[in-house]
Amino acid sequence: MTTDQQFHRIAVLGAGVMGSGITTLALGSGVSVDLVDVDTRTLDRARSGIRTQLRHAQLLGALPGDRPQGELTTSVSMSGLAHADAVIEAITEDAGLKAKVLGEVSELVRPGTPVISNTSGIPIDELAGAVRRPEDLLGTHFMNPTYLISMVEVIRGPRTGDAVLAATQALLTTLRRKAVVVRDAPGFVTSRLLHPMINDAARIVAEGTATVEDVDTLMQGCLGHPTGPLRTADLIGIDNLVDALDALYERTGEKRNSPCELLREKVRAGELGRKSGRGFYDYGEGIS
Structure with a gap:
């Protein structure tokens, strides 16, 4: 595969928040997508959510207006992966499950096809032994x-x-995204910095030092954080955040990375953020 190859069709594995979001970006950039998930109901929700996201992105001018949209195909089978120009795995943040799925993918795709794990912090070399x-x-x-x-x-x-x-x-250029390449390490750069900060923000709320709103307002107004750490937690998904922090703590041993009790309480209560309708803030009925 060369950098001047045209990307006509990719496969995305996992129809949750991130898989649906990546699919939206690809479709809006003119790239067709085979979206694969083991659950048909998840695929049904994803189709609806992707339509909504495409409309939202177009209203905001966030996707190119001069390209026809790619075609979306959904399936519970990975049998079509042999025809993909690239495969992006976007399943749950579980190293064992990711390794299993990536191993299966590597048996189906053509040599030289990028096999991409979308992860917030699991080291890539941990997964490489499975492919x-x-x-x-x-x-x-x-x-x-x-x-x-x-x-x-x-x-x-x-x-x-x-x-x-x-x-x-080259694929990311097709998607009009700027790639910043970093070396492999637990949490990489963004999660190693952002996730412990969100964890600390939740601890501050739990200790009664400040309200959720005041923490976010201070981080926005004084330190330039665009949304505030706790609104960001709701956007990430508090369950995803806890999983990522657990993975980071397991690999670094740094106590700051161990999810605080308030985050775990919210997961137990089903208050997962925007997708569930409630997290640190109330969003009504939630989104797919």
Whole structure:
């Protein structure tokens, strides 16, 4: 695969928040997508959510108006992966499950096809042992909402090949995204900085030092954080945040990375953020 190859069709595995968001970005950029998930109801919700996100992105001028949209195909089977120009895995942040799925993917795709794990912090080399061709594996960390955030963290594992890295950068250019390539490490750059900060913000609220609103207002007004850490937690998904913090704590041993009790309480209560309708803030009925 060369950097001047046209990306006509990609596969996205996982129809949750991130998988749907990546699919929206690709479709709006003129790239067709095979969206795969094991659950048909999740795929049904994703189709509806993707239509909504595409309308929202178009109203905001966040997607190119001069390209026809790509075609969306949904499936519970990975049998079509052999025809994909790239595969982006965006399933739950579980290293064992990711390794299993990526191993299955690597048996289906053509050699040289980028096999991309979208992860907020699991080291790519931990996953490389599960795939047939480790040189074809690398990581991305798309930010939510993908159609509004123009930069993507790209993680090059120790065994990632030059050709697949270049092809992935070309794909991101097609999606009008700027790639910043970093070396493999737990949490990479963005999660290693952002997630502990959100954890600390939740601790401050739990201790009664300040309200949720005041923490976010101070971070916005004094330190230039665009949304505030706790609104950001709601956007990430508090369950996803807890999973990512657990993974970071397991790999670093740094106590600051261990999710605070307030975050765990919210997960137990089903208050997961925007997608559930309530997290640190109230969003009504929630979104897909």
